[in-house]
Amino acid sequence: MPAPTSKAAGQATGQSVVSYNFAYMDEQTKRMIRRSLLKAVAIPGYQVPFGGREMPMPYGWGTGGMQVSAAVMGKEDVFKVIDQGSDDTTNAVSIRAFFARVAGIRTTTATVEATLIQTRHRIPEQALREGQIMVYQVPIPEPLRWMEPSEAETRAMHALEEYGVMHVKLYEDIARHGEIATSFDYPVLVNKRYVMSPSPLPKFDNPKMNQCPALQLFGAGREKRIYAIPPYTTVTSLDFEDYPFAVQRWDVPCALCGATDSYLDEIITDDTGARMFVCSDTDHCARHAVARDMQ
Amino acid sequence: MYVAVKGGEKAIRNAHRLLAEKRRGDTSVPEVGVDQIREQLSLAVDRVMAEGSLYDRDLAALAIKQARGDLVEAIFLLRAYRTTLPRVGTSQPLDTAAMHVRRRISATYKDVPGGQVLGPTFDYTHRLLDADLSLPAEHQPETRSETAQDEKASSFTGTCPKVLSFLEKEGLLPPEEGADSPPGDLTRQALELPAGRDIRLQNLARADEGLLLALAYSTQRGFGSTHPFAGEIRMGEVEVFFTPEELGFPVLVGEVTLTECESVNNLTAAKGQPVSFTRGYGLAFGESERKAISMALVDRALRAGEFDEEERGPAQNAEFVLYHSDNVEASGFVQHLKLPHYVDFQADLALVRALRGKTDMGGNDACPDK
Numbered sequence: 001m002p003a004p005t006s007k008a009a010g011q012a013t014g015q016s017v018v019s020y021n022f023a024y025m026d027e028q029t030k031r032m033i034r035r036s037l038l039k040a041v042a043i044p045g046y047q048v049p050f051g052g053r054e055m056p057m058p059y060g061w062g063t064g065g066m067q068v069s070a071a072v073m074g075k076e077d078v079f080k081v082i083d084q085g086s087d088d089t090t091n092a093v094s095i096r097a098f099f100a101r102v103a104g105i106r107t108t109t110a111t112v113e114a115t116l117i118q119t120r121h122r123i124p125e126q127a128l129r130e131g132q133i134m135v136y137q138v139p140i141p142e143p144l145r146w147m148e149p150s151e152a153e154t155r156a157m158h159a160l161e162e163y164g165v166m167h168v169k170l171y172e173d174i175a176r177h178g179e180i181a182t183s184f185d186y187p188v189l190v191n192k193r194y195v196m197s198p199s200p201l202p203k204f205d206n207p208k209m210n211q212c213p214a215l216q217l218f219g220a221g222r223e224k225r226i227y228a229i230p231p232y233t234t235v236t237s238l239d240f241e242d243y244p245f246a247v248q249r250w251d252v253p254c255a256l257c258g259a260t261d262s263y264l265d266e267i268i269t270d271d272t273g274a275r276m277f278v279c280s281d282t283d284h285c286a287r288h289a290v291a292r293d294m295q
Numbered sequence: 296m297y298v299a300v301k302g303g304e305k306a307i308r309n310a311h312r313l314l315a316e317k318r319r320g321d322t323s324v325p326e327v328g329v330d331q332i333r334e335q336l337s338l339a340v341d342r343v344m345a346e347g348s349l350y351d352r353d354l355a356a357l358a359i360k361q362a363r364g365d366l367v368e369a370i371f372l373l374r375a376y377r378t379t380l381p382r383v384g385t386s387q388p389l390d391t392a393a394m395h396v397r398r399r400i401s402a403t404y405k406d407v408p409g410g411q412v413l414g415p416t417f418d419y420t421h422r423l424l425d426a427d428l429s430l431p432a433e434h435q436p437e438t439r440s441e442t443a444q445d446e447k448a449s450s451f452t453g454t455c456p457k458v459l460s461f462l463e464k465e466g467l468l469p470p471e472e473g474a475d476s477p478p479g480d481l482t483r484q485a486l487e488l489p490a491g492r493d494i495r496l497q498n499l500a501r502a503d504e505g506l507l508l509a510l511a512y513s514t515q516r517g518f519g520s521t522h523p524f525a526g527e528i529r530m531g532e533v534e535v536f537f538t539p540e541e542l543g544f545p546v547l548v549g550e551v552t553l554t555e556c557e558s559v560n561n562l563t564a565a566k567g568q569p570v571s572f573t574r575g576y577g578l579a580f581g582e583s584e585r586k587a588i589s590m591a592l593v594d595r596a597l598r599a600g601e602f603d604e605e606e607r608g609p610a611q612n613a614e615f616v617l618y619h620s621d622n623v624e625a626s627g628f629v630q631h632l633k634l635p636h637y638v639d640f641q642a643d644l645a646l647v648r649a650l651r652g653k654t655d656m657g658g659n660d661a662c663p664d665k
Contacts, residue, residue, distance in 0.1 A: 026381050032483075049485035054374040059624045060631030084638045091634050093303040121638045139631070150614055152488045177650050183642035202642040222624045224485035248645055265637050266644065280638055 023070040023103040029053055033071035033226070037217060040228035045190025046158070047141050052224035062095055064219030065118045065137035068226065069099065072133060072217070073116060078106045080114035085122035085263065085280035092120070109283050121184075123205040125262045125284040128214035130231065136199045138220040141227065143187045143197040163195050166238065174243055183248070189236050190229055204247045204263045209235040254279045257289035318363045332356040341552075341581025342366055346622065347373030348482065348501050350551050350580055367503075371623045378482070385477070387536040387545050391555050391578070392457050394531045398582075401458045402525040403559055409455020414530060415582070458527035459557050459574065468559065468572045488614055495597050495617065499590045500578060502620035508585060510610040511592035518608025521595045522561040523575065530554040530582055554579050556587040560595045563602045573602060 021027065029051075036050035055063040073079070079099055083092040087109040095118060096107050108114050111126040118135040128134060144154045147165040157163070166187060173181040180186075186203035190196045198206055199218060209216065209229060216229040229235060239245035253260045255276040262284055264277040279285035319326065333340055333356035343355040347370045355373055362368035398414025401407050413419075427435050462468035478493035481501070486494065499507065514521055533553050536545040556577040562570050575595025577587035596610040609615050619625060 020379055024379065026379060028381070029378075049487060051483040051485060053482070054371075054378040054623060056375040057627075058371065058630060059627030060629075061627060061634060063627070084635050088303050089635055090303040090307055093307060097304070120634075121636070139628070151618070152614060179650070181646060181650065183646040184639040200636075200639050202638055204642070222628055248642065263638070263641075265641055280641075 020102055022075075023073050023099065024056070025053065025067070025070050030071045033067055036226045037068065037071065037228060040217070040226045041215070041230050043194075044229055044233050045188075045194030045196040045227060047220075047225040047227045050224055050226050052221050055221065057094070057098070059222040060139060061091060062118070062120060062137040063221030064223075064226075065120070065135050065221075066095060066098070066219075067221060068135045068217050068219035069116060069118050070103075072135075073099070073103055073105065075103075075105060077116045078108050078114050079103075080108050080111065080117045081119070082117070082122060082124070082281075082283075083120040084265075085124070085284075086282040088282060110287075111283050121200050121202075122263070122280060123201060123208045125259075125279070125281045126287075128208075128212055130213040132214040134212075134214050134216045136216065136218045138197065138199045138218050138223075138225070140185075141197055141218065141220040141223050141225040143185075143195050158194060161193070166195055170238060170240070174240070180239070180243060180245075186245075187238050189238060191233050191235075195238070196227060196229075196235075202248060202263055203237065203245075206235075206237045206245070207247065211235075250277060252277055254285060254288070257285045258292055259285065259288045262288075318361070327360065329353065329356045329360055332359050338582060339364075339366060339369075341579075341583050342504060342586070343369045343373055345580040345583050345586060346370045346501055346503065347377065349373050349377040367622050367626050371626070374623050384537060384539070386548070387538065388473075389533050389535065389551075389553070391529070391533055391553065392460075393454055394529055394533045394553070394555070395550075396453065396455055396529050396531040398530040399455060399527065400525070400529075401527045403527075404458065407455075407458050407461075409453070416584075457557070459559065462526075462559065462572060466569075466571070468574060471574070471576075486617055488617075489600075490613060490617055492594075492598070495613065496576065496578075496590075496594060498617045498620055499593055502590070503622035503625070504583070504586045504589070506620055506622070507589035507593055510596070510616060511589035513608055514592055514596050514610045519596050519599065519604075519606070519611040520561075521558075521573075521575065521592065523558040523592055523595065524560075525588065526557045526559040526574075528554070528556045528584060528588065530584065552581050554581065554583045554587040556584070556591040558588075558591040558595055573598070 023030070032051055036048045040046065040048045052064065053067060055066050057063055057066065069079070079096065081087065081092040081096040083089040086092065087096075099105060100107050111117065111124040111128075115131065116133050116135065117124065118137065120137040123134065142151070142154050144157055144166060147169055148154050148157065157165075170180050170182075173179065182203070184202045185197055185200040186206055188196050188198050188206060188209065198209060211232050211234065212229065213231050215231055218227045220226070237245040248263070250260075250264050252264075254262060254264060256278045259279055262279045262281055265280045267276050267278055268274070269276055279288070333352050336356075336359065339359055340352055340355045343358055343366055344350055344352065347355065347358070349355070351373075354376065355369065358369035358372040359366065361372060396409070396412060398416060399409060399412045401411065459468060463470045474491075474493065479491065479497070481494060481497050486498070490498070513519070515523075531552065532550045534550045535548050537548045538545045558575040558577075560573045560575055563573050573595065575591035575593075575598075577590030577592075577594065579586045579590065593610055593616065596608070597613050597616060599606055599611040604611070606612060
């Protein structure tokens with residue numbers, strides 16, 4: 001097992017350099033996380049408490065996702081990290097570099113090549129396939145938290161399938177705004193049983209979770225919760241018959257690649273506030289641009 | 296033509312370089328050594344060890360240096376190292392009654408067996424800046440070293456009985472019962488509610504000193520008052536014993552410096568029982584007196600349910616205290632707001648525009664069905 005070294009403690013004690021295990025965490029910890037993952041897969045959408053560890057990145061910066069990635073990572077894996085859909089945002093760069101260093105595995109920006117994809121706030125536009133694992137970084141795993149601050153209460157509500165407050169909240173949105181005023185972290189019902197936070201994905205990505213061939217794992221490091229959606233599980237976004245769930249749409253294509261099927265970020269391009277819309281998924285954008293140019 | 300933002304890797308590398316440069320500061324000033332931090336900033340080292348949950352003065356000093364003196368950052372560094380260490384086993388419970396005491400005071404008795412031992416305390420110093428300290432050592436007045444020697448000569452290092460044991464013997468304070476089951480461990484399991492006192496105390500021992508101080512203070516100002524007395528505060532060295540499985544008997548593996556505070560608090564009377572005092576408990580690595588006292592007050596406040604007390608302040612709400620006490624968790628999550636949120640902000644932007652009935656420029660229509 002490769003043991004990348006660091007000079008961290010050696011300097012202070014005058015002893016030899018400190019070494020870290022493959023993928024940073026020790027094997028017992030990884031086993032503990034895998035046991036939690038198995039339970040999570042067995043009860044889709046249920047939040048499994050786990051003995052979350054400190055990671056060398058701050059809480060709220062993807063420590064849950066990193067722990068899940070480290071626990072399922074093998075030497076043959078090809079690892080992709082995105083933040084806001086992009087491989088090049090600073091935190092994605094930092095996490096990818098971390099695992100390249102402590103696990104020595106191959107990394108990629110290509111969604112099709114990756115076997116393990118850690119993400120913050122997006123699901124790639126490229127359809128996922130069997131054998132791939134999506135790892136979501138989750139800040140607040142509890143979908144009922146904004147209605148009920150107490151963890152003891154919300155756990156009981158899940159156990160009793162008591163989701164009335166969520167429907168009331170959505171109804172109040174409609175009464176006040178004429179539509180459901182939740183544009184990201186839009187709650188879903190998993191396998192017709194647990195209401196689940198999809199993490200702060202724009203609701204545009206919610207339909208991609210339904211019947212997805214890939215395994216989807218969710219890690220909340222600070223809150224110490226893991227949950228999962230096994231492949232080909234029914235995931236529905238909560239709505240009402242007369243106010244059906246709908247995703248964001250744009251009238252313009254991506255200004256860089258011309259894609260019309262992707263989530264677009266708005267970029268302010270000059271001091272007068274001129275704007276353009278470009279793909280948030282940088283891999284999708286680059287590939288689409290190449291394909292277009294070849295035609 | 297706009298090109299999607301790239302170059303995070305290079306920017307990070309440069310930021311790290313700049314950080315290293317700022318850490319070093321003016322190179323005409325000698326670099327501070329880890330040993331100097333360990334010896335001369337020892338209270339900072341103690342705090343980092345206590346909240347970092349790792350007793351290692353060298354590593355704590357290194358963390359302080361690396362963190363440019365930011366103690367919460369240093370605590371984080373120590374935690375992130377600690378978490379990778381395999382667990383060899385669990386020590387015997389520490390016997391703080393057998394502590395080699397360097398400081399020991401009681402505010403409930405004028406004199407107690409073993410006496411009042413002030414030890415190295417700021418308590419009765421006048422907080423006047425001492426300009427002599429800014430002089431090089433050879434120019435500092437001689438009185439300083441004389442005082443140091445006097446203190447050494449008079450420093451007390453014996454053991455002495457626990458002050459609260461006298462109240463226990465008299466039946467005025469229920470003794471603390473050891474649990475049959477081994478204590479829980481927050482560093483290995485997620486917090487579950489309701490949390491037992493073992494878990495609560497572990498949480499408080501790792502908790503941010505500033506938060507504990509504020510919570511303890513809030514109980515004193517009426518948000519869940521517990522009428523505390525500092526029954527005993529003691530600081531000194533405690534031996535650590537470990538029983539290796541293959542030997543089957545305890546072996547001395549070292550000693551740790553601890554600060555312990557036991558508070559005597561307001562009365563309670565269980566049904567059919569005579570009235571008695573109650574107790575709060577605080578324990579921290581190193582010389583961490585403010586932390587230990589605050590912890591004792593908050594521990595006692597969190598026992599409100601046990602004594603059928605009405606919840607009247609945040610310090611009594613276990614869920615509130617336990618979930619928000621860890622500064623590594625809190626600091627990380629508060630500061631994650633620095634990470635990009637373009638995608639979600641875009642979603643909200645589209646929503647606000649749709650709700651205002653405007654679809655301008657990009658013509659983003661968040662609600663195609665209506």
